[in-house]
Structures are given as structure tokens and as C-alpha cells.
Amino acid sequence: MADRSDRSDRQSFSYACPMITNLRRMKMKFLAITTAVALSLAAGPIFANDKPGEGITVRPVYQPTVEEMFQARVLFRALEDLGYKVAEPQEVIAQTAHLAVGTGDADFFTDSWDQLHNVFFEEAGGEKVMTKVGTLVQGALQGYLVDKKSYDAGVKNLGDLKDPKVAARFDEDGDGKADLAGCVPGWGCERVIEHHLTEYGLRDTVTHNQGEYNAIIADTIARAKSGKPVLYYTWTPYWVSGALVPGKDVEWLSVPYTSLPDNAKANTEFDGKNLGFAVDSLRVIARNDFLKANPAAKKLFEVAKIDVIDISAENKLIADGEKKSSDIDKHVTDWIKSHQDTYDSWLKAARGTN
Numbered sequence: 001m002a003d004r005s006d007r008s009d010r011q012s013f014s015y016a017c018p019m020i021t022n023l024r025r026m027k028m029k030f031l032a033i034t035t036a037v038a039l040s041l042a043a044g045p046i047f048a049n050d051k052p053g054e055g056i057t058v059r060p061v062y063q064p065t066v067e068e069m070f071q072a073r074v075l076f077r078a079l080e081d082l083g084y085k086v087a088e089p090q091e092v093i094a095q096t097a098h099l100a101v102g103t104g105d106a107d108f109f110t111d112s113w114d115q116l117h118n119v120f121f122e123e124a125g126g127e128k129v130m131t132k133v134g135t136l137v138q139g140a141l142q143g144y145l146v147d148k149k150s151y152d153a154g155v156k157n158l159g160d161l162k163d164p165k166v167a168a169r170f171d172e173d174g175d176g177k178a179d180l181a182g183c184v185p186g187w188g189c190e191r192v193i194e195h196h197l198t199e200y201g202l203r204d205t206v207t208h209n210q211g212e213y214n215a216i217i218a219d220t221i222a223r224a225k226s227g228k229p230v231l232y233y234t235w236t237p238y239w240v241s242g243a244l245v246p247g248k249d250v251e252w253l254s255v256p257y258t259s260l261p262d263n264a265k266a267n268t269e270f271d272g273k274n275l276g277f278a279v280d281s282l283r284v285i286a287r288n289d290f291l292k293a294n295p296a297a298k299k300l301f302e303v304a305k306i307d308v309i310d311i312s313a314e315n316k317l318i319a320d321g322e323k324k325s326s327d328i329d330k331h332v333t334d335w336i337k338s339h340q341d342t343y344d345s346w347l348k349a350a351r352g353t354n
Contacts, residue, residue, distance in 0.1 A: 049351040051083030052296035058084050061106035063187075064091040066323050067238060070314045071136060071306050072110040073332045075284070078304065078343065082296050082350055093186035098124040101285055108286035108301070113140065115266045115278035116188045121285060130287050133301040137282035139308045142189060142235040143275035144180070144253040145244070146170070150229045151251035158276065159200050159256040161231075167205035170231040172223075175207070181220045181232035182208045192277055193233060195261045224249060237311035239319035295353040303349045310335065 058079060062072045076086045090097075090106055094117055100106040102124030112121065114132065121132070144158050150169060154160070161167045161178050170178035183189035190210060197203055209216060217232065221243050224230045230250070234240045244250045255276035258268045266278035284301040291298040314331050322331070336343045 052351060052353070053079065053082045053084030053294065056084050056294065057087050058290075058294075058297065059087045059090075059105075059107045061090040061092060061097045061100045061109050062111060063093055063097060066318055066328070067315045068111050069325075069328050070331055070335075071282070071311055073328060074306060074335060075110055075136075075300070075304060077332055077336065078300055078346055078350075079297060081347055082300065084294075084297065093184070094188055095120045095123075095186045098285065101130050101287055104287065107290040108284055108297075110136065110282075110284055112283050112285045113188065114281045114283050115264070116142070116192070116280055118264070119191070119262065120188065128288075130285050131291060132283045132285055133291065133298060134304060135281045135283055136301075136304055137237065137306055137308050137311060140236060140280040140282055141270055141275065142192075142233070142277035142280070143270075144231065144233055144255075145246065145250045146253060147224050147228075147230050147250055148248070149227075150231075151253075155253070156251075157254045157256065158196065158202070161206050162201055164205055169229050177204075178206045178231055180206055180208050181216045181230070182210050183233055184213050185210060189233065189235070189277075191261050195259065196255065196276060199259045200256055237308045237315060239312070239315035242312060242316040243319060296350040299353045300346055300350040303346050306335075 060072065060076065062068055072089070076089075079086055090100060092100060094112070097106070097109045098112065098117065098120040101109050112132065114135075121130070124130070146155050155166060155169070161170075164176065167178035168176055170180075172179040180193070182193050190208075193208055197206055197208060217234070217240055220230050220232045221240070224244055230244075246252055252270075252273055252275060254273045255268075258266075258274060258276070260266060260268075260278070264278075266280075268274050268276055268278055270279055284304075286298070286301060314335070317327070317331060
């Protein structure tokens, strides 16, 4: 009986083994499936948020000024990393750029000066159709400068040019009036300069020379380098202040008092001088409907910031000959690599909106 019982037990066990094995296999398979599903569910939102702009084309606009392409392309690169397709930008002057956004011909403009371009912003529809988002660049300056020799000789204020003898020092064409290398029509700065010439009584002694700025300023730099007196308008960030260094080659002029077009109020004081222009910020303006539909892009515009010194340094590379489109792209790549943690924090913030 014992032998028969043992055989029966072994026989029962032999039948049971395949069942146990199959059950174990089924259990392991079930665990594998449920684990995979759990991982998929956990990872799904991360992967989904990695490219929140997937399938969406954005339409930027910027000025046809190579020195403004760097900061714009940094944002374009970030948008692409968020999955957006960036269309070929329209290239138009600042006033038209604001109109393009306001009328819906573009989604955003990357270089709107908060104070200087506010009139363009309002004329294009203002807050009803678009929004100033974030502060891309802080501490942007504008103003008038003269060569160091003239400054040290006593020409320290734009109002000094009301004196015909002082103005004649900067006469380039022999008409007895000072020649001011000025601002391109449509940029916004020309409105302030024209206002100043009238407000400070300089119409009879100063000529505002306008045209292609790079050509005008190149002639101004050449005159300064040859030791001749110069009077010019410029802004920062821009490469000119690397070629003619304030405090070394040239000096900022003060103005008699603050007076801006349309009675605008702004801080015009910098380093103990009244420069006559608002100490400004560069901001992104974007259509309200675009921002509502694209919270990731909105967050990017809110958090992105580039140091004005970095832009001036990049502009100096342009002035030194690195001005091809491929050069600008390399500048963007180099800047991102040297500010990787900052750049990644922008993307992280934007991805967290979905």
C-alpha cells in the first residue's frame, strides 16, 4: 500500500507540476505586463510634455538688423526644443513689426523696447490684441555721445550745441551746423531725437543725419579714429560701444532735462547722467490668442532672460566679421552651451505648463 501511495503521490505531483509552472509563468507575465503599463502611464506625461509644441508652426518677426538676430534665435532654438516649428521670420522695421503682430500677420516679435516702442504697441492694437511678455533684456540704453577730447574740452550736455561756435566743432559738410549721426526712420529713436531738437532749441545748429545706420556709424568711427570730433546717437546692447568705448574713446552727453514725445514719463538717469532716453528693457510681444493656445511658449517668453553684456559681446563678434547667418547660429549654440543650466531651466518651466 505504501508503494502504491507513493506512486500515487508522485503521479499527482507529476500532473501538478505543469499546472504550477504554467501558473507561475502566467503570474510572471501578468506582473511584467502590469509593470510595463505602470511605467508607461508614469512616463507618458513626461514624454507628452517634452514636446508641447509638436505639430504647431509659430510665425516670428524681427528687424532686418543682424545684431538683433542673436537673442531672437536663442528663443527660436528653445521653441524648437519644445517641439514647435519656427517659420522663416519676416524682416521688417520695428513699427511694422508691431503692426504685423497686431494684425495677425505674425505671432510674436522678440525685440520690443518697452518704453521706446510703446507708441507702436498702442498703435497696433495694444493689450486688446497682444501682450508684452517677460523681460528678455534689462538695462538697454540710448543716448548721444561725443569724442573724449570734445567732452574734456567742455562739451558735456546736448544743450551746449545751441551755441553755434560749439556746434561748428562737429560740422562735417561745411554748413556751420553740427552733424549728428542719428536714427533710421521707423526705429522709434528718431521720434525722440526729433523731439529733442525742437524741445532744446537745436534746430538752427544741429542736423539730424538719417539713413542706413551702419554706413553712417562706420564713417563716424573712422572720423573718431582719425582724431576728428564726432557727435552720434547709439544704443546698447550694440557693437558700437565696443568700437568706441564710453569713458575711453567717447563719453555720453547729458541733456538739459527729461522730455519725451507724447509727454511720456520714464527714468532717463544712468550713472549720474540724464541721457534723455528711457533706461529701457527689451520684451517679447505676442498675440493674445497665440499665448492662450500655447502656454508653453508663453512660459518660455516669461522666463527667458539674456544679459545685455552677452548681447554686446556677440555683437562685437559680428563687427569683427562673424556676420553670416551660420555665424549667428554658432553664436547661439555657444551661448547655450555656456549657459546650459539656465537654458534647461527655461525648457523645464515651459514643459511644466501642460
